[in-house]
Amino acid sequence: MEFLYITIPITLLIAVLGLVAFLWSTKSGQMDDMEGPKYRMLFDDENEKKK
Numbered sequence: 001m002e003f004l005y006i007t008i009p010i011t012l013l014i015a016v017l018g019l020v021a022f023l024w025s026t027k028s029g030q031m032d033d034m035e036g037p038k039y040r041m042l043f044d045d046e047n048e049k050k051k
Contacts, residue, residue: 025031
């Protein structure tokens with residue numbers, strides 16, 4: 001029983017930290033453009049060759 005008194009608060013703390021990290025990342029714009037980065041890497045090579 002003492003084991004539950006330790007693991008339940010730790011689990012809740014980890015869950016709250018995960019939720020806070022998710023909310024922070026969505027608010028700061030980390031997930032705004034999900035399509036752009038995968039195409040941007042293809043176009044960067046052409047710009048480097050021209051320089």
